[in-house]
Amino acid sequence: MSATIIDGKAAAAALRERIRLQTEGFVARAGRKPGLAVVLVGEDPASSVYVRSKGKATIAAGMASFEHKLPIDVSQDELIALVDSLNADEAVDGILVQLPLPKHIDEQAVTTRIDPDKDVDGFHPVNAGRLATGLNGFVPCTPYGCIMLLKEQLGDLTGLDAVVIGRSNIVGKPMAQLLLKESCTVTVAHSRTRDLASVVHRADIVVAAVGVPHMVKGEWIKPGATVIDVGINRTEDGLVGDVDFAGAASVAGAITPVPGGVGPMTIAVLLRNTLISAHRRAGVAYDKDAL
Numbered sequence: 001m002s003a004t005i006i007d008g009k010a011a012a013a014a015l016r017e018r019i020r021l022q023t024e025g026f027v028a029r030a031g032r033k034p035g036l037a038v039v040l041v042g043e044d045p046a047s048s049v050y051v052r053s054k055g056k057a058t059i060a061a062g063m064a065s066f067e068h069k070l071p072i073d074v075s076q077d078e079l080i081a082l083v084d085s086l087n088a089d090e091a092v093d094g095i096l097v098q099l100p101l102p103k104h105i106d107e108q109a110v111t112t113r114i115d116p117d118k119d120v121d122g123f124h125p126v127n128a129g130r131l132a133t134g135l136n137g138f139v140p141c142t143p144y145g146c147i148m149l150l151k152e153q154l155g156d157l158t159g160l161d162a163v164v165i166g167r168s169n170i171v172g173k174p175m176a177q178l179l180l181k182e183s184c185t186v187t188v189a190h191s192r193t194r195d196l197a198s199v200v201h202r203a204d205i206v207v208a209a210v211g212v213p214h215m216v217k218g219e220w221i222k223p224g225a226t227v228i229d230v231g232i233n234r235t236e237d238g239l240v241g242d243v244d245f246a247g248a249a250s251v252a253g254a255i256t257p258v259p260g261g262v263g264p265m266t267i268a269v270l271l272r273n274t275l276i277s278a279h280r281r282a283g284v285a286y287d288k289d290a291l
């Protein structure tokens, strides 16, 4: 193995500490804590773990955590009524509805109901539009975490060839926008892309977000490239990414592991977005460079 292993757990811990310090400053100036409301529908084990981790991280950062647990058979109207009440609650700076939602609920109907200025997940079409047009909004947590890891590893990304594999609204599309903003030459590949291996082989940066275990092979990677693996697949062999880690690590310059790579950044960036929301809503300036 030759690649540098990118330590997302350490990067996330460092970001959370910077957030904690700025939260202290916010509380001193605004006279209240930033508040994050997290809504969980049902008892899916993985979602329950993520929601618990978000609550703990929020409190550890010095913020207020409001957890709302609804039964699996809650109606869409009841869920939307809760979102409406959180939109109107002055103590709430950020609102997040944990995904996936049960089949009888239309995810779009719920995420588009969240006030875009409290949408710390960045899933609302208004925030997707802001990102695409260069306006200030909220950027989805996982892709922003990937950009932070890339900049920490590579510095300036200008001019680099980047390939994003996957075109979801939550990861692939915002990831492509963020790489474009960093002046990368961006290709978005997906399940219908022809000769994916040669497309990936051109790239200085490979971001894999497809949800297929070990799909990206070591031979596809250009020697020295930086590989960001967003996949979290539960298999018989445990938690694995979308990249064949052993194969890719023997040719890449740097690579994120699964677990311990991109995943931990997601919750740290959620806190970042909540802190930014609190500052904006209170009309208080914040130190952008520290976040």
Ligand SMILES: Nc1nc2c(c(=O)[nH]1)N[C@@H](CN(C=O)c1ccc(C(=O)N[C@@H](CCC(=O)O)C(=O)O)cc1)CN2
Pocket: 046, 050, 096, 097, 098, 099, 100, 121, 141, 142, 232, 239, 258, 259, 260, 261, 262, 263, 264, 265, 266, 267
């Ligand atoms: N409303 C949202 N729903 C979901 C999001 C999201 O950002 N907003 N993302 C994922 C789940 N997620 C947070 O919600 C999340 C996923 C993974 C991790 C993480 O730290 N992963 C660890 C491994 C943990 C494990 O063993 O499962 C890692 O990769 O090291 C944090 C948050 C879907 N839903």
Ligand SMILES: [Mg+2]
Pocket: 101, 102, 103, 104, 105, 106, 107
């Ligand atoms: Mg659904």
